[in-house]
Amino acid sequence: MRQFGLIGFPLSHSFSKGFFAEKFAKENIEMCSYENYPIENIEGFQSLWNFNPNLEGINITIPHKKAVIPFLHHASAVVQKMQACNCIRKYKEEWYGYNTDVIGFEQSLLPFLKPHHTNALILGTGGAAAAVEWVLEKLNIQYQFVSRTPNAGAITYADLTPAIIETHTLIINSTPLGMFPNIDEAPALPYEAITSKHHLYDLVYNPALTLFLQKGAAQNATIQNGLEMLHLQAEASWEIWNAEMPYIQ
16 A cells, blocks of 8 residues: 655644545545644654655645755755755655645646736745745746735835735735634735736635635736645645656756
């Protein structure tokens, strides 16, 4: 039996286990399992593999995306720059680290991009924001971080004016604001400045239509949530685990 899984803490609302269970059933993939491994402390990382000798690959979620990096024998360029890893493949007793969040975000965003989407606002400065930043740099889209507290490289929500919103037609929420059960929360933006030229992307996927996206849609902006990104990053992980040889780029 080939084993795969997800580490993080807590894992009560994880997406991955259900996704892979459905994938294995739908595609008649046999002799494979995907389990949740709630590890509160990263010191349990080595023990996980010791007790599960058939474990071939894992996904990593909060709070271990940075903490797993010292365990890697090989890390992709994305992992090295972002200092965030969400996918590991074990091959010949060595661990290869990847970040499939950037794949999922880029592939899901591209169909919505228009020529005028040249400037973006990234709401939040956490780990998810790092994946957004990587993709926007790759696509040559200028961006500005927005944070609750002022810090180097970021402005605050209080600094946002209608003029800033008007010139930044791509707005990505990388914070958990609006996530279930806090569905009445939304980033503090001057939403009245949003127009039909704007595209709002919320990495939150539960609920499917966050208050942030509702407010954007009310201003005739195009909108999308993070569900497709999750599907794409999971599929990218599966490809990594099943490649004939692990690759690092």
